[in-house]
Amino acid sequence: MSWYLVVDIRHWLDENEEPGVPQLKSKVDFLKELIAYETAFEAGMENFPLPICRKRPGRKPCKSPLRTMTEDNVQGVAGKVIYWQCPKCKDSGMVYGWEGLMCDLSGHDFEEESFN
Numbered sequence: 001m002s003w004y005l006v007v008d009i010r011h012w013l014d015e016n017e018e019p020g021v022p023q024l025k026s027k028v029d030f031l032k033e034l035i036a037y038e039t040a041f042e043a044g045m046e047n048f049p050l051p052i053c054r055k056r057p058g059r060k061p062c063k064s065p066l067r068t069m070t071e072d073n074v075q076g077v078a079g080k081v082i083y084w085q086c087p088k089c090k091d092s093g094m095v096y097g098w099e100g101l102m103c104d105l106s107g108h109d110f111e112e113e114s115f116n
């Protein structure tokens with residue numbers, strides 16, 4: 001499981017919730033997309049595009065839709081954790097520390113928005 005990535009996203013962000021260093025931009029973009037998708041899904045909004053795998057095994061883009069899951073009460077982690085796994089290339093990881101960020105859409109009232 002050497003490819004298993006564990007990220008506290010706040011370590012990668014500056015005070016404006018942007019990548020702390022330019023090299024992290026694509027990874028941060030990926031994680032934000034994942035968090036927005038998963039928290040929107042949990043909030044009842046199922047129309048968000050499924051995050052796509054960005055790995056390039058053998059230099060070929062994988063592009064498989066990822067499996068995602070949110071979990072509470074993970075040992076050693078404060079707050080909720082989002083897991084992802086690619087069914088195709090088996091890339092996987094977990095991210096935490098995202099609660100309250102702009103990409104955290106939990107508690108967002110999508111229904112009210114669509115009626116107004």
Ligand SMILES: [Zn+2]
Binds near residue numbers: 054055087
């Ligand atoms: Zn993949």
